[in-house]
Amino acid sequence: MQEASQARCTRCDALLARSHRLSIQGILALTLAAAAAYVIAISFPLMSLTLRGGAEAATLPQAISIAWQDDQQIIAILAGITALIAPAAFIGLRLYVLIPLAAGSKPPGFAWCVRALHQAAHWNMTEVFTVGVLLSLVRLAGLADTTPEPGLFALGAMTVLFAAIESAGLKHLWWNMQ
Amino acid sequence: MSTAIDEGAGAYLGCESCGLVSRDATGDDPALVQHCPRCGHVLHATKPFSLQRTWACVVAAAVLYIPANTLPVMETTSALQRDEHTLLGGIHELWLSGSWGLAIIVFIASIAVPVLKIGALALLAWTVRWKPGWRRLERARLYRLIETVGHWSMLDVYVVVLLTATVRFGPLASVSTGAGLLSFAAVVVLTLLATWSFDPRLIWRDPPAAATAPDGRRLA
Numbered sequence: 001m002q003e004a005s006q007a008r009c010t011r012c013d014a015l016l017a018r019s020h021r022l023s024i025q026g027i028l029a030l031t032l033a034a035a036a037a038y039v040i041a042i043s044f045p046l047m048s049l050t051l052r053g054g055a056e057a058a059t060l061p062q063a064i065s066i067a068w069q070d071d072q073q074i075i076a077i078l079a080g081i082t083a084l085i086a087p088a089a090f091i092g093l094r095l096y097v098l099i100p101l102a103a104g105s106k107p108p109g110f111a112w113c114v115r116a117l118h119q120a121a122h123w124n125m126t127e128v129f130t131v132g133v134l135l136s137l138v139r140l141a142g143l144a145d146t147t148p149e150p151g152l153f154a155l156g157a158m159t160v161l162f163a164a165i166e167s168a169g170l171k172h173l174w175w176n177m178q
Numbered sequence: 179m180s181t182a183i184d185e186g187a188g189a190y191l192g193c194e195s196c197g198l199v200s201r202d203a204t205g206d207d208p209a210l211v212q213h214c215p216r217c218g219h220v221l222h223a224t225k226p227f228s229l230q231r232t233w234a235c236v237v238a239a240a241v242l243y244i245p246a247n248t249l250p251v252m253e254t255t256s257a258l259q260r261d262e263h264t265l266l267g268g269i270h271e272l273w274l275s276g277s278w279g280l281a282i283i284v285f286i287a288s289i290a291v292p293v294l295k296i297g298a299l300a301l302l303a304w305t306v307r308w309k310p311g312w313r314r315l316e317r318a319r320l321y322r323l324i325e326t327v328g329h330w331s332m333l334d335v336y337v338v339v340l341l342t343a344t345v346r347f348g349p350l351a352s353v354s355t356g357a358g359l360l361s362f363a364a365v366v367v368l369t370l371l372a373t374w375s376f377d378p379r380l381i382w383r384d385p386p387a388a389a390t391a392p393d394g395r396r397l398a
Contacts, residue, residue, distance in 0.1 A: 011382060012314075012315065012318035012378070012381070012382065013315060013318065013319070014318065014322060016197075017197075046340070047340075047344060048344075049344045049345065051347050051350065051351060052347075052350065054347055054350075056344050056345070056346050056347070057344070058340070058343040058344050062343060063339055063340055063342075063343035063344075064339070066342060066343045066346075067339050067342060067343070067355070070342060070354060070355060072339075072355050072359070072360070074360060074363065075335065075338075075339060075355065075359060075360065075363055076339075078335065078363055078367065079335065079336065079339050082329075082332060083336070111196075111216070111217040111218045112218070114195065114196065114217060115195050115217060115218070115219055118195055122374070125329045125332050128287075128329055128330055128332050128333055128336065129332075129336050131283075131333060132332075132333050132336030132337050132340060133336070133340060135280060135283075135284065135333065135337050136336075136337050136340040136341055136344070138277060138280055139272070139337070139341070140341070140344070140345065142275060143345070143351065144345075144351070170196075171196060171197045174196045174197070174198070174216065174217070
């Protein structure tokens with residue numbers, strides 16, 4: 001494929017493939033950055049709230065466990081899968097596949113990992129969650145003093161990195177094998 | 179998107195996972211299962227029970243859409259009063275408080291996207307059976323549109339989870355989830371499952387009358 005070109009289906013006009021500027025090493029670097037952002041995003045609070053001297057802040061795992069204790073187990077599981085587990089799988093499986101590929105070898109279970117990555121991409125809703133945090137901040141602004149916390153900035157960085165990684169797609173991994 | 183092509187002796191199957199095209203070795207025997215030689219994914223000419231699964235999820239989502247909109251998704255308690263908020267009520271409050279842009283975003287994510295998905299999937303599934311030749315390219319584009327915007331309806335679920343987790347000041351101010359949230363989350367998941375079970379290759383399938391070629395060979 002030539003630089004900046006795309007292949008489209010002649011029948012239904014769907015995008016089949018496009019050339020990508022990034023090499024395997026480039027995508028690996030972005031994935032490592034996303035892994036760092038993920039660790040910060042889940043271990044620091046996303047936002048904090050001050051009301052008459054009392055303050056509350058919640059990290060993403062805390063928010064999910066509060067929903068669980070609130071008798072909303074199904075909601076907690078859904079939020080856990082889409083905002084916590086799927087992004088972790090998205091990053092973890094990519095690292096597992098890309099690190100050996102960048103070194104020139106094929107990891108065991110490669111085919112299974114790439115198929116699992118398709119599923120992880122389906123369920124990964126990081127960008128929606130990021131907008132959800134921003135929306136919550138705005139909705140609370142009238143009620144109390146709200147402050148965005150480090151977790152939110154890391155989440156924003158993660159959203160951008162995910163978009164960059166996803167634009168490369170998964171099929172190039174197979175082309176790289178040959 | 180991969181597809182089965184009719185050409186020469188047999189059909190070809192495209193892998194939905196890695197994109198490799200293989201010759202269809204199963205013939206018409208439904209008991210045979212063929213796997214992609216490169217990645218091991220199961221190969222189908224079309225996803226099995228695609229229309230049945232799509233209809234089941236669409237109908238369930240349409241039914242649950244009613245409690246999702248009429249029951250409150252969130253309850254707020256403050257020193258003065260206790261309020262229940264429905265999806266539309268929350269959007270109305272945002273609009274009244276002057277956040278028009280946000281009100282529009284939430285309206286699109288919580289109201290427009292689920293309605294669009296239920297309506298579009300019902301249309302796509304209906305036309306496969308009854309109007310197979312009608313505006314095929316537009317239908318293929320419609321499918322890709324709902325596939326892209328699909329998960330944005332999770333927005334309100336996240337907002338309620340985050341509000342309940344941060345607004346915890348006891349009787350002074352607290353937020354808890356309402357009964358409607360579970361229905362709404364179910365609508366979101368069901369429409370996602372309906373989108374994934376629909377096979378866009380069905381859009382291009384020829385009507386049953388033309389499905390048998392003169393030599394008796396079944397077309398894909």
